[in-house]
Amino acid sequence: MTTEIIASERVVEQEVKKTSNTLRFFRVFLARKTVVASLAIILIMIICAIFAPLIAPFDPYKQDYSQILSEPSLAHPFGTDLVGRDVLSRIIYGSQAALLVGIVSVAIASVIGIILGLFSGYVGGLIDAIIMRAMDALMAIPPIILAVVFVAAFGGGLTNVIITLGLSLVPTYARLMRGQVLAIRESDFIVAQELMGSTNLRNMIKHVLPNCISPLIVLITLNFGVAILAEAGLSFLGLGIVPPKAAWGSMINDGYKYLLSNPILSFAPGMAVVLVVVAFNIVGDALRDALDPRLKGTL
Amino acid sequence: MSHLLEVKNLQTHFTVDRNVVKAVDGVSYYVDEGEVVAVVGESGSGKSVTQYSGIQLIPTPPGKIVGGEVLFNGKNLLQLSGEELRQVRGGEIGVVFQEPMTSLNPVLTIGYQIIETIILHLKINKKDARKHAIELLKSVGIPDAEERIDYYPHQFSGGMRQRVCIAMARACNPKILIADEATTALDVTTQAQILEMLKDIVKETKTSIVLVTHNLGIVARYADRIYVMYAGEIVESGTTKEIFSSPKHPYTISLLNAIPRLDDPKGRQLIPIDGIPPSLINKRDICAFLPRCLHRTAACSFKPAPKLESVGGNHYTACHEDIKAEAILEVAAARAAVENSSTEIFHHRQLDNENLLEVKNLKMYFPVTKGIMKRKVADVKAVDDVSFFIKKGETLGLVGESGCGKTTIIRSILRMYEPTSGEVIFDGQNIAKMPKSKLRPIRKNISLVFQDPFSSLDPRQSAGSIVGEPLIIHQLTKTKQEYENRVNELFELVGLNPAWKNRVPHEFSGGQRQRIGIARALASNPSFIVCDEAISALDVSIQAQIINLLEDLQKKLGLTYLFVAHDLSVVRHISDRVVVMYLGKIVEVADWKSLYENPLHPYTKGLLAAVPIPDPFVEETRDHVMLEGEIPSVMNRPNGCAFINRCPMATKECSEVEPPLVETEEGHSVACIKVGKEVGL
Ligand SMILES: Nc1ncnc2c1ncn2[C@@H]1O[C@H](COP(=O)(O)OP(=O)(O)OP(=O)(O)O)[C@@H](O)[C@H]1O
Ligand code: SF4
Ligand code: SF4
Ligand SMILES: [Mg+2]
8 A cells, every 4th residue: 555644643542442332331221120120021021922832831722611710720820711711821822912913013113104204304395294294194093093993994803903003103103213314414424425426315224224223222112012002902992803812902801801700810911911011111211211322321 | 818719629520431530630729809810721621610610510410529629708619508609609600601592591581581690699679680780781792781681592693692691690790700611602703802891891890700711812812820721630820921931831832832823924833732632531640641742751651640830930830841842842843844854845835827616706595485475585695796716736715704604605616505696617617507417426526524523424334434435425446455445545644543444433532533524525536625614623732633634635635625714823824815705795815925914804804803812922912903793694784885884994985885806916805995995996
């Protein structure tokens, strides 16, 4: 190479301390015990969902008429239901539906929402106006009503629940994304890109999107909880996953007729919903604290 | 003798990420009645924290005052709390901050805010308080104070807002006024007006002022005594004249060598201070300036940190060595000569006679719309009929107060705006109306260096990929290897270690980031570089590094610069020719020498008079004729000469014609009817 370091401009030797950012992130993120506990709950749920056949003590669909509505016992820690199925096993299998709904609907919502928000914010003008008005309209309909309409039109079942929830969550992503993009668009580094003659697509994907990741991660985490809760609600109303498939919402509904005599039937799946949803919320909040530089150092 | 304020061995620490930052590390100083004391030092040296510790304005946690006393009128302020503290803070000690908007509440009228303070501290009734408030506003030079007292902060200009803040800080006749970079964000002319006003306040009321600043010129012009801070410690103190005439501490000396002055001989080489200010985390007990010191000896690296010791009278310095200013200058000069033997010839470059850029009758109007139908009611003439040229290999400086259209010109040239009319001829082609698609290959030849080294680099990309981005966009390298080599080459060109390619921007210091920005600007091998306030966000000691870098690059690569800045000393140092703008028009163009030595336009004269020179002896002999008033908004541009309402030479004639830019001698043009007449045109 023919270059030489400009003499008076001696390379400034400096030990930039790599106070590893990852390290700081984990320190803030894991500062509270509740966060660790929440992560554990989420982990347990994921393991249950994946290894349900190995973990569940009974077949969740096997009806045992000799064991109808039995009290909690060693064999059946949460008792059995109306047709003698083991409640614990059904809860374990129910985590599959919950997780599936959470992941797929959030994936649908975030992918569509992020793309719409990105274009809306970056391109602006008429496209922005059209997209955002559509989002407003979608947002004006409460998800449950949307679901009722959707299920009425296309029937219930897992797929439709996922699509409905996915659609109803789209506006949140589009709006968050658009707000972020509008702010980042103004930064000098985007101006620099434009002055180099870079294309819009390149700027959006390489420079805008990576800078929006933190709030998106937080929103995605929080939305897992929202989706799981909504799925339980829909199934409870009978609009979601239909029995005999194991779903926490429909289990609460099943058990709720025996609330006085056999409260564990509703209580156990209810607890599962609450624990998981709260866990996602706590983790989401902790992520926000750890990722948001404004809060850095205060913990 | 007891002092009005005496700080003894103050220690303030911050806990950041479980590390202790010794922001103020054993600082002692005093302030007497009626004096102007300056605290100077680079960003992060602890100037502000020192001042705010005394009045307990630092956030706790993470901050903690771990030791020392702050005696004010005999009381230890550190032991006060509640009502007593409030009486002192904002009562007997007033503070003016850098950003007026942060200390004014935007939803309340300024009158309400001032009256509130007055009632709180002076316990008088509302009517008297209002009267007092109006008097205060008058005393800080707010015209029509009776009416404007009911205005909201946003109805004032930046300079006026700062005046309001000063009025508020003075509400309760404070004994001490702390001005923390109070004029840094303002234009030179406004800055001079406000500082003159503060000086008058000191004279009239015997208030003491603590000027916290990094601007050595201001210090030389206004301060009686100086404290130089470095890394949380005071390294030198004395009277202004002592410090400037016989600086003792290597840091002070280096600072004085690093800044350009308005009265420099041209071609004087700035001697930058190598390295960056130290981190205050885990400070060790040795001289903090050691890594950057040109005069260090082996002993310095193991002796405990030097303490302040008198070098005669009230002049103290904290250094193990006995250093003469001349000695250190010699060391620096010798070093610079060895390392930089090619840099003697500065502005004696042979310039081509060819124009690289020619701007002809450029106009940039922004429509002002009204109502929901967006009906156009007027034009904001941000740039109005501007013509100038830049020769190949030359540096053209562009100066003027904020709002005069500097940025708009740049943006129109770079086609970030679509110019309303006019031509921008770059390398023979008119790019003003060229379709965007055709513009792309031309972009390769023009680059921009931004003001803010923080927001101009994508925080998520590595330094290497930021610098390499233009190579990819313009497909300048064919193979991966070629790309890597070119990026390495660019890193070395701007004095960065190529091994740092994988770091992200926040792992670099401000000056290093600016180097990354410059490397990116150079990547596509442009012939023309626009520097938009490229050094004004940097620390004084770093500014010299970047100025030298830009000059070296120009010599090596034959670059042409358009250098936009508000710092007239820097522009003088770097430019071959200078354009002065006022309200969207050029008022004077000349080569640097005629412009600085023989300014013709009254505005240029006013600007130059407002720039303080970092030398108290020179300052003594200068008469401070202040440019009155402020730049009007482009919306209500006066008829005739736009400068008329501030011009000391204005007569009725001036309101009748718009003075054209006429050449009075070769290469020197002025837009003022009076000047034209003087030379008989
Ligand atoms: N709230 C805070 N939390 C943590 N550290 C802080 C805080 N405020 C100041 N510091 C640290 O204290 C040190 C001194 O800061 P200070 O603001 O006094 O510098 P300064 O000389 O006033 O700089 P500037 O010229 O930028 O105003 C710096 O290292 C800074 O990082
Ligand atoms: S003590 Fe040594 S290293 Fe520190 S400033 Fe003095 S000469 Fe330089
Ligand atoms: S034309 Fe008149 S008002 Fe304008 S600068 Fe000259 S003397 Fe002043
Ligand atoms: Mg400060």
